[in-house]
Amino acid sequence: QAQLVESGGGLVQAGGSLRLSCAASRSIFNGNAMGWYRQSPGKQREAVASISSDGGITTYADGVKGRFTISRDNARNTVYLRMSSLLPEDTGVYYCYARSGWTNYWGQGTQVTVSS
Numbered sequence: 487q488a489q490l491v492e493s494g495g496g497l498v499q500a501g502g503s504l505r506l507s508c509a510a511s512r513s514i515f516n517g518n519a520m521g522w523y524r525q526s527p528g529k530q531r532e533a534v535a536s537i538s539s540d541g542g543i544t545t546y547a548d549g550v551k552g553r554f555t556i557s558r559d560n561a562r563n564t565v566y567l568r569m570s571s572l573l574p575e576d577t578g579v580y581y582c583y584a585r586s587g588w589t590n591y592w593g594q595g596t597q598v599t600v601s602s
């Protein structure tokens with residue numbers, strides 16, 4: 487069964503750090519690009535970061551470049567999002583996804599709240 491489970495969200499002060507994790511079932515992790523979106527209050531869901539299946543290519547939204555780092559551990563079927571220098575505007579629900587051909591699989595989301 488295809489499954490993505492996020493963890494690591496929470497409440498942090500501005501300037502702080504969090505690391506999100508997304509554990510995926512092997513069937514949707516192997517050989518697929520992974521990434522993170524976020525849904526901030528009053529905004530549309532936006533892409534935050536992505537990583538290719540072998541980890542060699544990463545992309546970031548302009549607003550998180552230099553502050554967020556995406557990585558993956560193929561032995562653990564897990565993708566990570568390290569977030570540093572967090573800003574109040576980073577607040578939102580963060581969703582992990584796996585892209586398999588024309589199909590995207592989604593996790594249930596994890597809440598990140600950054601207080602000023």
